[in-house]
Amino acid sequence: MGRGNYSQVMEFTLLGFSTPPMVEVVLFQVFLILYMSTVAGNLLLILAVGCSHHLHTSMYILLANLSFLDICFTTITIPKMLSNFLMEKKSISFASCLIQVYAFLVLGETECVLLAFMAYDRYVAISNPLRYSTIMRTTTCVRMIGCSWLIGGLISSVDMYYLYRLRYCGVTTIDHFFCEAPSLMRLSCCDHSILDVIKLIGSTILLLVPLLCILYSYTHIILAVLKVNSRRYKAFSTCLSHLIVVMFFYGSAIIMYMKPEHSGHMLDKLLSVFYTIVTPMLNPIIYSLRNKDVRGAITDLWRSTIMSKSQVLCSV
Template sequence: MQMNSSVNEFILSGLTQDVLMGKVIFVIFLFLYLTTLLANFLIVMTIKYSQTLGSPMYFFLFYLSFADACFSTTTAPRLIADSISEKKVISYNECMTQIFAVHFFGCMEPLVLILMSFDRYVAICKPLRYTTIMSQRVCDMLVNLAWVASYIHSSAQIVLALRLPFCGPNDIDHYFCDMQPLLKLSCIDTSVINLLSVFNSGAICMVSFIMLLISYALVLHSLRNQSAEGRTKALSTCTSHIIVIILFFVPCMFTYTRPLTVFPVDKLVAVFYTIATPLLNPLIYTLRNAEVKNAMRKLWCNKL
């Protein structure tokens, strides 16, 4: 897997070099990670086995929760382990694998959010044709397209990463492997690769964000003709989605839509979209959705 490089491993700087702070980070992020897994697991299992959550919105929510759990798993376990390790070493192959996984599940999330916004648009703006447009066959096809698009995006990133030769030093100023910190360590001119990487990841962030804004703008525009009750229900659902979109896309655009410039705040921003957002998503969708809460309560009470 390694190409044109004399470096066999990298040393991650982590979030802190202080031993005491490392122990604090270990406790906090272990709790956050386990809570993320539990929350997303509950949503996945509830949607899978509940008979009342069979609509396309919950079909897409199933995959959003799955992608959230996987996305958090790509970075959180290593951050937790490294926080109490003296030497935060990651092999070259592990680093490349992490880049692929981070971009695969990181791309899957905005694509599923687009599918959810499309579902809300059809449900609110074209209610009479909703069941025809959002059939199970169409939903399956859309999710499969999202998987394929995520694979293409992450494959493009890993191809660029594999073209980078590393001659030393091998200290990555981050808590996980990503293109921006790796570009700083390469011993060749990385301006072209950086441009391609920004175009790849940045384009996905910007295009997805614009598509989501347009879809929700159309939804909000159409709400003028709805009844007061229907308008309140639709606004509640759309508000949840918009909160998720802002929480995910603002940090991502800050990271992936700029040229090769590393800021001290980058690691904190990355914590927000790799660890905080996968935890907040299930909380937002359950706490603001009475249907999910009722189905979850009924299903798990019966199981217990």
């Protein structure tokens, strides 16, 4: 494995979906609407949590951070894809490609850990409700968020160290709509067996370990709900939203990174679309539809915005 060399490869070509120009115009419009919906929905959820004092609890602070991750997750991939739909030359510089890969890894791995912490938060809320406010203090929540980013950043940095040292001496065409680690590894003309091992270990740690923690938490949640009164059944309903999000995120991620290498590129692209834009778009919808407090906060935010505009118009 040699050292990275910017003079050797200056840019990559992104094939995207390899569709006719007329189809690409339609895809541009579709993905633009999806992207705007994703950003608007998650930003609205962040504002609702930030502006509503009764939502300043660990559950909603973690949820707001998840929305922030989802906005970043789509922003690092979709805008470049949209611009390539409109350009004849669909290229990305070598440096921009590495930045995109690193940001994608950090955000994805951070979200894996954060979802596990969110499951633990629900476990404490249902299994030990009397001590919930004591255990899940704001400082504890902030530490969880910081720990998620730290773990995601450290493991991603190890991956990027070896990715940067890969050498590309032939084809520089990436059969995808954004730069990702597996695509760069396939293009490399040097031995990347060490990176394969790191990828396997990293995927196991960042996917299976948090998933096992989530399953452990929900097993105890279900047992606690079955033993106690109906009040905890109401609390359990708040867990269903998180469980649906976990199924979407981990389901697509596990299929993506645990599937055989010889599977088709179109499957890779469809899975990538699902967990880079569909899942982030659905997250705020899932949480707001199943959570009365979030719906109320969004309604209050909307009313206060309309009233503020009305006061401005009246003053004019």
